[in-house]
Amino acid sequence: MSGFDFNKSFQSIQGSVSGFGAQFSPFAKRTQQLFQEAIGNAEEKTQLPEEYLELERRVDALKTVHQKLLSVTSQYENESYDYPxxxxxxxxxxxxxxxxxxxxxxxxxxxxxxxxxxxxxxxxKEHKTLNHALSRASASGAQALGDSSEPLAVGLQKVAAAEAKIGDARLSQDALISSKFNSAFSATLNTSLKIASKARKNVHNARLTLDAAKSAARNAKPERQVAARVEVEQAEDEFVAATEEAVSVMKNILDTPEPLRNLSDLVAAQLAFHKASVEVLNQLLPEIDELQSEQESKYREGREASS
Known part of the structure; x- marks a missing residue:
């Protein structure tokens, strides 16, 4: 084993490990602080301002609003959501x-x-909506009757045309909700709220780093006390900066009128659909009633003539 210096190799390995530990020491210190807090042995735990905590609660509530609404409105992207x-x-x-x-x-x-x-x-295209299904069923029924001039066949044809228009209006509504409301709410979840989450994570890490530095300073040897105080001051500055940044980000998200604009788009799309449906049905119903009245008159005349 000549030529192999065990002590030199061990020192080299030890130096590498020390370098590795130094590189990850901020993470290690935060992890240790978090562990001490979890088991209730933490010497330090900086309390966040109540204003900051209230902003976190409001942002969490806003995130819940987006998630719950999207869980419902995402159905508008499925054409057959009301299909029998x-x-x-x-x-x-x-x-x-x-x-x-x-x-x-x-x-x-x-x-x-x-x-x-x-x-x-x-x-x-055979659209898979309830209204289009009604349209096809009505058209098929009219065709099955054979005589296209028969009152019921005429009525069915009118219903088929009207239901197709309503079905098309529903698809237009769905497309608007998908493109304006769903896309906007999804963008907020995937951008603004994620930015806020990252800013809050930075505050969390900065707070752990500060408390770890305070704990280390409390237990520092005399020759390390000056350096330890400097580390605490640096950690305090970073914590304050991270908190101010997170407060700014969260306030900006909470104050923006964007969610209300999105809600307006949602309601406007629904209103356009229902108005179109009312117009079509308002035109259809008198026509069906007229056919029904004419057939009743003929029916009564036939009964009277046969009696």
């Missing part, structure tokens, strides 16, 4: 689409024309 689960339209629609394409393909004059038919998107 017991409907079995998918297979019928698919069969109808395939049959239509087969018929069209049989008329193709070339391979390129056939390719175009196969890749062409299906017109009049």
């Amino acid at each position: 689960p017991n409907l079995r339209e998918s297979f019928v629609d698919l069969s109808k689409t395939i049959q239509e394409k087969v018929t069209t393909l049989s008329q193709a004059q070339s391979a390129s024309e056939a390719q175009a038919i196969l890749t062409k998107s299906t017109p009049n």
Whole structure:
């Protein structure tokens, strides 16, 4: 084992470990302080101002507001949120689409024309909303009656057209809520509130560093007391700066009118949908009532004539 100096190698390893420990000493000190607080043995624990703690509570409440509303309004991004689960339209629609394409393909004059038919998107997309389902059911019922001039068939056709318009208006509402409300609230969660969370984390770390420095200064040897006081002063400055920054960030988030603007967009989208629905139904109902009155008159006349 000649040529190997054990003491020299050990000193080298020890120096590396010491360097590694020095590099992570702020983290280690914070961790030790946090552990001492957890078990109730901390000598120091700086109390944060009540104003700061109140801001934290309000920011947490604002975050909860965003999360709860988004958990509901995210449903507007799912087209079929009100679609009847017991409907079995998918297979019928698919069969109808395939049959239509087969018929069209049989008329193709070339391979390129056939390719175009196969890749062409299906017109009049079968939207999966309650209103569109009502529209299709009404149209199918009118077709099943055979005579398109029959009062019930006419009424069903009118209902089919009206429900399709209402369904389209609902999809427009959903798109507005998704693009204006959901995107804005999600952006707040992923940016502003995350910035506030980071600022609060900085305060937390600065407070732990300060209390660790105070504890170290309390137990410092005489030759380390001056350096320990300097460390405490530096830690105090960093703590104050971090707290002031976090207060500024949290106040800015809480004071912004952005959430109210987002709520206004949400309500405006709903209002536009309901107004459109009212207009369509206000036009539809008198037409159905007129058809019903005409049929009742004919029915009474027929009964009177046969009696």
